[in-house]
Amino acid sequence: MINTNPQTHYAGPALRQEVETRTLSVLVDNEPGVLARVIGLFSGRGYNIDSLTVTETEHEKHLSRITVITRGTPAVLEQIKHQLERLVPVHRVRDLTFEGISLERELALVKVAGKGEKRIEAMRIAEIFRAQVVDTSLEHFVFEITGKPGKIDTFIGLMTELGLVEVSRTGIAAIGRGAAAM
Amino acid sequence: MARTMTGAEIVMKALQDQGVEHIFGYPGGAVLPIYDELFQQEKVKHILVRQEGGALHAAEGYARSTGKVGVALVTSGPGATNAVTGLTDALMDSIPLVCITGQVPTHLIGNDAFQECDTVGITRPCTKHNWLVKNVNDLARIIHEAFYIAKAGRPGPVVIDIPKDVQFATGNYVGPSNIAHKTYKPRVKPEPTAVRDAVDLIASAKRPVFYTGGGVVNSGPKASQLLREFVRLTGFPITSTLMGLGAYPASDRQWLGMLGMHGTYEANLAMHDCDVMINIGARFDDRITGRIDAFSPGSKKIHVDIDPSSINKNIRADIPIIGDCAYVLEEMLRVWKAKAPQIDKIALKSWWKEIDSWRARKSLAYTNSTEYIMPQYACQRLYELTKDRDTYITTEVGQHQMWAAQFINFEEPNRWMTSGGLGTMGYGLPAAIGVQLAHPKSLVIDVAGDASILMNIQECSTAVQYRLPVKVFILNNEYMGMVRQWQQLLHGNRLSESYTEALPDFVKLAEAYGWTGMRCDHPADLDDAIREMINTKGPVIFDCRVAKLANCFPMIPSGKAHNEMLLGENVSDEEVSKAIGKEGKVLV
Numbered sequence: 001m002i003n004t005n006p007q008t009h010y011a012g013p014a015l016r017q018e019v020e021t022r023t024l025s026v027l028v029d030n031e032p033g034v035l036a037r038v039i040g041l042f043s044g045r046g047y048n049i050d051s052l053t054v055t056e057t058e059h060e061k062h063l064s065r066i067t068v069i070t071r072g073t074p075a076v077l078e079q080i081k082h083q084l085e086r087l088v089p090v091h092r093v094r095d096l097t098f099e100g101i102s103l104e105r106e107l108a109l110v111k112v113a114g115k116g117e118k119r120i121e122a123m124r125i126a127e128i129f130r131a132q133v134v135d136t137s138l139e140h141f142v143f144e145i146t147g148k149p150g151k152i153d154t155f156i157g158l159m160t161e162l163g164l165v166e167v168s169r170t171g172i173a174a175i176g177r178g179a180a181a182m
Numbered sequence: 183m184a185r186t187m188t189g190a191e192i193v194m195k196a197l198q199d200q201g202v203e204h205i206f207g208y209p210g211g212a213v214l215p216i217y218d219e220l221f222q223q224e225k226v227k228h229i230l231v232r233q234e235g236g237a238l239h240a241a242e243g244y245a246r247s248t249g250k251v252g253v254a255l256v257t258s259g260p261g262a263t264n265a266v267t268g269l270t271d272a273l274m275d276s277i278p279l280v281c282i283t284g285q286v287p288t289h290l291i292g293n294d295a296f297q298e299c300d301t302v303g304i305t306r307p308c309t310k311h312n313w314l315v316k317n318v319n320d321l322a323r324i325i326h327e328a329f330y331i332a333k334a335g336r337p338g339p340v341v342i343d344i345p346k347d348v349q350f351a352t353g354n355y356v357g358p359s360n361i362a363h364k365t366y367k368p369r370v371k372p373e374p375t376a377v378r379d380a381v382d383l384i385a386s387a388k389r390p391v392f393y394t395g396g397g398v399v400n401s402g403p404k405a406s407q408l409l410r411e412f413v414r415l416t417g418f419p420i421t422s423t424l425m426g427l428g429a430y431p432a433s434d435r436q437w438l439g440m441l442g443m444h445g446t447y448e449a450n451l452a453m454h455d456c457d458v459m460i461n462i463g464a465r466f467d468d469r470i471t472g473r474i475d476a477f478s479p480g481s482k483k484i485h486v487d488i489d490p491s492s493i494n495k496n497i498r499a500d501i502p503i504i505g506d507c508a509y510v511l512e513e514m515l516r517v518w519k520a521k522a523p524q525i526d527k528i529a530l531k532s533w534w535k536e537i538d539s540w541r542a543r544k545s546l547a548y549t550n551s552t553e554y555i556m557p558q559y560a561c562q563r564l565y566e567l568t569k570d571r572d573t574y575i576t577t578e579v580g581q582h583q584m585w586a587a588q589f590i591n592f593e594e595p596n597r598w599m600t601s602g603g604l605g606t607m608g609y610g611l612p613a614a615i616g617v618q619l620a621h622p623k624s625l626v627i628d629v630a631g632d633a634s635i636l637m638n639i640q641e642c643s644t645a646v647q648y649r650l651p652v653k654v655f656i657l658n659n660e661y662m663g664m665v666r667q668w669q670q671l672l673h674g675n676r677l678s679e680s681y682t683e684a685l686p687d688f689v690k691l692a693e694a695y696g697w698t699g700m701r702c703d704h705p706a707d708l709d710d711a712i713r714e715m716i717n718t719k720g721p722v723i724f725d726c727r728v729a730k731l732a733n734c735f736p737m738i739p740s741g742k743a744h745n746e747m748l749l750g751e752n753v754s755d756e757e758v759s760k761a762i763g764k765e766g767k768v769l770v
Contacts, residue, residue: 029365032314033302044307075494082491088311088331088366 017073021050023096023104023174024081025182029089030056030064037087038066047072047080051106051149053171063091067174094182096174104174108152113140114163122162129155140165189318189349190215193282196325198225199358202253204244204619205229206237210257211297212284215349229619229648232640234261236612238268239638242277243613246599247574248620249402251278251332258284259297262343263304267606269339270308274603275425276400278337280328281309287347288316301343310338311366316345318353326361335368336489337400368488372505377513380460380484380501384514385523387458389533390418393441393470396425396602397463397488399595401507405429406595408511409462415518417530419537421449423464424587425602432591438537439546442470443738444584447545447747448537450736453478454744455536462486463507466496467603468769476743486510545736545749546588555705557582557657557728561589561629564655567712572624574617576600578610578634581663581734586629608637611654615641618650625653625716632658632685642695645721653715654723659730660685667733671762692723703727741766 028034035054042049051069056062070080077095084093096102110131112122119141126133126143129151135142145155149172156167176182187195193216197205206229209217220228231237234256241252252272256265262283272279286295302314311331313324321344328340384390392413398405406429413420413436420430421441430437439446441453453459459481464470466485471477477497485492485499486507493502503510548558561582575590576599577583583600592598599617601609610628618626628635635656645652665680692699698718702711702725715722735750739761748761 033306033312036303037306040307075498079491079495082493086489086491091365 017075019071019073020077020097021069021071022077022098023102023172024068024070024084025094025096025174025176026066026068026084027091027093027182028064028066028087029091030062031089034064034089035066037089038068038084041083041087042068042070042080045079045083047076051171053173067172069172092182094176096176099176102174102176104148104172105146106149106152106170106172107144107146108156108167108169109134110143110145110156110159110167111140111165112143112159112163113165115139118162122159125155125158125162131155185355186352187355188215188219188352189321189344190219192318192321192353192355193325193344193349194219194223194226195355196322196358197253198223200251200326200329202226202251205253205255206231206240206244206616207255208232208234208237208257208261210261210284212258212286212346213255213261213282213349215346216255216282216284216344228255229615229644231612232643233638234264235267235608236615236638236641236644238265238279238281239271239606239609239612240616240619240641240644241279241281242268242272242275242609243576243599243616244620245277245279245616246399246613247596247617249596251280251329252616254279254281256281256283257297258286258301259299261297262299262301265341266304266308267604269305269341271601271604271606271609272339273308273310275601276337276396277339278332279339280325280332281339281341283341283343284349285314285343285345288345289347291345301341305341308339309341312341312343314343314345315348318348318351321348321353322356323361326356326358327363329358330361330363331366334366335370336397369504370488370506370509372486372503372510372513374513376501376503377510378517380503381514381517381521381523383458383482383484383501384416384460384518385521385525387418388526388529389455389457390416390460390530391438391452391456391458392418392420392460392462393422393453393464394420394426394429394462395423395464397486398426398429398507401463403595405463405506405508405511408508408515412511412515412518415515416525418460419452419534421445421452423467423470423602424600426464427587427598428592428595431593433593438541440587442467443472444588444734444736446588447543447736447749448540450738450744450747451540452537456481459483461499462511463488465492468496471496472738472746473741473743478744543749545747548732548735548750550705551729552705554729555703555708555726557585557659557732558589559705560655560657560708560726560728561585563708563712564627564629565590567709568625568627568716571716572621573597574599574614574621574624574626576610576613576617576626576628578628578630578637579605579607580631580634580665581667581732582629582631582634582657584664584734585657590629607634611635611638611652612641612644614652614654615645615648615650618645618652619648622650626651627653627655630654630656631663632656632660632688633662633682636686639691642692642697642721642723646696650721651719652721654721655715656688656723656725657728658685658688658725659728659732661730663732664734670733671739672767688723688725697721697723699723699725701725701727739766740769
């Protein structure tokens with residue numbers, strides 16, 4: 001039987017909430033295994049990860065910033081935040097979506113192969129999207145594109161028609177607006 | 183002042199500086215340097231168990247009965263994997279443990295070396311935190327941090343994995359006073375406004391109930407004292423989870439007994455019908471709530487917990503209070519006394535009248551027999567004959583555990599050691615060994631089942647080696663009773679693999695280990711036999727042959743609400759077999 005109510009493992013009607021998407025910024029000690037702890041938390045407790053990026057951001061303080069895009073009902077999202085805060089190497093967790101419109105950017109490398117009219121059209125669209133050509137032959141381009149995830153989705157969608165071969169995306173990096181740090 | 187020593191010396195020095203007196207362990211190749219240091223000192227006493235799983239449960243029993251951190255020492259590979267069950271058990275029941283594991287030398291890590299396993303990887307989800315120590319200069323700091331993390335905030339187990347070359351390497355030692363943790367600083371003092379709101383709500387209640395849990399016990403004896411004071415001051419009824427038994431004295435009039443799946447009728451109905459629920463240090467576990475959407479529908483809920491992730495996890499709290507139970511109760515009492523609120527005495531009186539009518543149903547009643555020993559009767563007699571002594575009780579997991587919880591009453595905290603969250607069969611005997619070691623003069627009894635006891639029976643040897651006079655009281659019905667009960671409830675009484683056809687002769691088994699073995703199969707002989715068990719100097723296995731098909735009632739069938747309990751006295755087999763609907767079947 002499928003449990004239609006993700007709020008509880010007890011089947012049946014309980015409070016129903018809409019699923020929302022949130023961007024969480026997690027400041028952690030850059031120590032071995034910290035990423036495994038965060039990912040293990042999500043998989044172990046059945047939470048979703050739509051996108052995840054991580055790298056050291058403050059070398060002297062050994063700090064890394066993890067940006068997670070996750071989905072869930074408000075109750076689940078609150079749990080995710082508390083569970084992350086409970087991990088020992090986690091300094092702070094901020095829900096960037098909850099706090100206002102955050103800046104979110106992603107980079108993608110998009111390989112497109114083709115000849116003739118399609119190749120010219122691919123180049124034209126790349127210019128419109130301000131994508132850079134970083135590798136080329138007579139039969140292919142590799143474009144580098146940065147921007148909001150939606151823009152990249154649209155670009156990839158258009159390239160599908162024009163000989164898309166493969167895509168590599170970084171996942172989303174996000175930061176809060178304004179002068180203050182997290 | 184930094185001093186230079188080897189990694190193994192650092193381990194021993196750090197344990198000594200943490201005030202550790204006993205560690206439970208089992209040697210092996212990857213921990214030999216530490217065992218060599220252990221040999222050359224006298225402050226830390228090592229208890230040699232017979233399987234690493236026993237070391238972890240013994241450390242749990244030791245920790246839970248003393249309030250100290252339990253320490254275990256095991257080797258790499260199978261030593262570490264055998265520790266996993268105990269670590270998970272401690273995580274679920276919030277028991278502070280430090281487990282030191284040996285690891286293959288640093289240069290062999292990842293090479294599939296002999297007795298290598300990814301210990302930090304395997305134990306990551308079953309510990310509060312863990313470390314692989316690659317540099318001997320980090321070792322002392324990490325050990326002191328480990329003790330801090332194990333006991334700070336919501337307690338739990340931690341693992342320190344030390345490669346063999348790090349145990350041999352020389353490095354600097356730092357003492358515990360130089361350690362301050364940079365990220366882990368759990369909140370212990372409550373938000374004063376939340377406490378004031380809670381006190382106002384409590385004062386306005388007409389049908390209140392206190393629902394307390396293991397958090398009160400974990401917080402220390404002061405929390406239990408404050409709880410008693412506050413509950414008596416209000417005159418409100420109080421119930422507790424399995425883990426919280428003993429925080430409030432069971433002999434008190436305001437005590438309703440344990441709540442939950444096998445809790446009393448009055449406790450569960452008070453929870454269902456209350457208007458204000460005061461949860462102190464409990465976590466709305468599924469064994470407590472039953473069906474979530476029918477859980478105490480008309481009440482406002484105050485939830486006191488040291489772990490913010492427990493708040494709103496299963497049940498929405500109207501007034502959440504983050505903090506240590508002792509601090510919160512102290513503040514609640516202070517505000518209550520300052521405000522001296524007028525409680526609605528008339529409403530409270532009629533609430534008690536209602537509760538007393540539920541009590542009159544005598545939900546723990548059972549039909550006794552003059553021919554067979556009923557398991558409930560065995561627990562009752564065990565309680566009556568031990569209650570005036572300095573007694574500690576541990577249990578295994580199953581029907582006997584629930585009967586022990588229902589019929590053995592506790593007046594003090596830290597007297598009751600059981601595997602609540604994980605439900606680990608085989609917990610009780612090693613836990614009793616840990617308890618007895620910490621309380622050598624006390625009477626320590628493991629109430630066991632015939633199936634559970636065999637899961638860590640090898641620890642009988644440990645008890646003999648350290649002259650620990652633990653008593654194992656087996657309610658022997660030749661079944662995995664709780665499995666059989668559920669098969670009866672859910673699966674048309676098809677008893678798939680729940681009957682143990684070839685049990686050992688427990689008396690001879692006891693004698694083979696150097697214990698005293700006893701058997702009793704008639705109710706008329708029971709009291710004398712129990713007295714004999716108590717008066718026997720060394721360890722005893724008591725094979726108590728009980729009625730084979732007794733079931734554990736009352737029971738809230740899975741998927742049902744608190745007010746849909748099955749009571750034992752008048753429930754027919756027909757009702758039992760139909761008690762759980764289609765939705766409830768998928769639940770555990």
